[in-house]
Amino acid sequence: MRRFQRNASIFADKDALRESYTPPEIEERDEEIADYMDALQPVIDGWEPDNIFLYGNTGVGKTAVTDRLMEQLEEDAEEYDDIDVTVFSVNCKTLSSSYQVAVQLVNAMRPDGGEIAATGHPKQTVFRMLYDELEDIGGTVLLILDEIDSIGSNDELLYELPRARANGNLEHTKVGIIGISNDFKFSDQLDPRVQDTLCERELHFPAYEADELVSIVESRAEIALKEDAGDEGAIRLCAALAAKDRGSARQALDLLRLSGEQAERADEDVITEDHVEAARQELERERVEEGIRQLTHHGHLSLLSIVSLAAADDTPARTRTVFERYQNVCETMGISPLSRRSIHNHVKDLVMLGILRERDNNSGSGMRGNFNTYELDVPFDSALSALAGELDIDERASELRRLADINDVA
Numbered sequence: 001m002r003r004f005q006r007n008a009s010i011f012a013d014k015d016a017l018r019e020s021y022t023p024p025e026i027e028e029r030d031e032e033i034a035d036y037m038d039a040l041q042p043v044i045d046g047w048e049p050d051n052i053f054l055y056g057n058t059g060v061g062k063t064a065v066t067d068r069l070m071e072q073l074e075e076d077a078e079e080y081d082d083i084d085v086t087v088f089s090v091n092c093k094t095l096s097s098s099y100q101v102a103v104q105l106v107n108a109m110r111p112d113g114g115e116i117a118a119t120g121h122p123k124q125t126v127f128r129m130l131y132d133e134l135e136d137i138g139g140t141v142l143l144i145l146d147e148i149d150s151i152g153s154n155d156e157l158l159y160e161l162p163r164a165r166a167n168g169n170l171e172h173t174k175v176g177i178i179g180i181s182n183d184f185k186f187s188d189q190l191d192p193r194v195q196d197t198l199c200e201r202e203l204h205f206p207a208y209e210a211d212e213l214v215s216i217v218e219s220r221a222e223i224a225l226k227e228d229a230g231d232e233g234a235i236r237l238c239a240a241l242a243a244k245d246r247g248s249a250r251q252a253l254d255l256l257r258l259s260g261e262q263a264e265r266a267d268e269d270v271i272t273e274d275h276v277e278a279a280r281q282e283l284e285r286e287r288v289e290e291g292i293r294q295l296t297h298h299g300h301l302s303l304l305s306i307v308s309l310a311a312a313d314d315t316p317a318r319t320r321t322v323f324e325r326y327q328n329v330c331e332t333m334g335i336s337p338l339s340r341r342s343i344h345n346h347v348k349d350l351v352m353l354g355i356l357r358e359r360d361n362n363s364g365s366g367m368r369g370n371f372n373t374y375e376l377d378v379p380f381d382s383a384l385s386a387l388a389g390e391l392d393i394d395e396r397a398s399e400l401r402r403l404a405d406i407n408d409v410a
């Protein structure tokens with residue numbers, strides 16, 4: 001057996017590229033931080049805090065900036081004897097209702113023993129426990145509800161909490177809620193009364209531009225990589241690729257980590273643009289595989305039809321052609337086919353998922369009008385490998401690969 005050997009050429013602190021790492025410095029968010037601090041000013045002044053709703057795509061620094069600001073706020077509040085600030089933070093990603101969030105909050109406030117079970121208590125009892133805990137803490141309590149959009153329209157807690165003082169449920173403690181959402185439409189679907197209170201202060205973090213991502217990746221590379229292990233061009237490429245996609249710092253940093261792993265595997269001690277390119281393909285492949293895994297059986301078969309057309313260099317193809325190939329595929333596999341209409345819908349879904357690209361063709365004759373054609377919008381090989389993982393088609397997959405080779409399909 002090969003022996004374990006420490007990899008030591010690229011990373012100085014690889015953990016600094018993990019999701020859970022809080023960076024010591026926040027780059028490029030001065031304006032947003034100034035607005036955020038404004039919204040938190042009542043806390044330092046000793047007044048009842050405003051509730052804050054912070055939204056923006058994933059990876060734009062909402063959690064990182066909030067963590068840093070809360071540390072700062074707790075530290076600065078120590079300077080004033082008459083205020084007492086406590087912060088509790090709950091990530092709601094795996095919680096789907098107000099009830100579950102309330103249970104998590106109670107448990108966050110009862111760290112050693114006394115935790116309650118996630119089910120089984122009447123809702124009003126859990127809310128009562130929450131008020132009791134809050135009342136015991138006193139002063140100002142800020143509740144960070146990160147990824148709050150996962151509770152959907154189950155938003156009772158967001159209605160109850162801000163009214164707790166007015167309703168006599170809280171006397172000593174001032175509570176402020178900071179709701180953070182990846183989905184800007186979340187606030188639209190809230191009960192209008194909840195919207196009014198939760199969104200007293202609304203903050204938006206826009207996607208990052210390429211040059212902003214360069215400084216974020218550069219400063220993180222200084223911590224995470226060995227000196228000179230990151231080529232300047234490679235770092236710029238991580239930033240540029242992420243900027244072109246969704247402007248997410250998470251994505252740029254993931255690229256850097258995967259590129260480092262590529263370099264390590266190749267036994268090299270500098271990350272180059274080639275490593276970044278290989279890492280990008282790896283991420284893309286993961287994305288495609290994830291999307292394909294989620295399709296239904298006939299979704300897989302529809303995609304297989306297009307993949308087999310692509311292998312023969314017969315794409316872009318019209319719905320009619322795709323359907324004929326699909327019928328063919330079903331016949332050889334002994335499956336009864338769905339209607340042309342359903343396959344058309346499956347094809348549309350594949351377009352929505354970014355797996356296929358739709359083109360609007362003008363026939364020019366004026367007789368039949370326009371028609372759409374479809375082709376793969378992901379690498380042929382990724383689509384075929386992912387399908388082969390889902391369907392039992394090993395032999396057919398090698399055949400298609402050979403055919404694609406002959407036709408020089410990338």
Ligand code: ADP
Nearest residue numbers: 023026027029058059060061062063064249250
């Ligand atoms: P969000 O909560 O908006 O999804 P995060 O705050 O988790 O995004 O940011 C994603 C990653 O990018 C984290 O590793 C975070 O530390 C880093 N990051 C985001 N914005 C910045 C920034 N302005 N400066 C430094 N690091 C950042």
Ligand code: MG
Nearest residue numbers: 062063064146
């Ligand atoms: Mg976050």
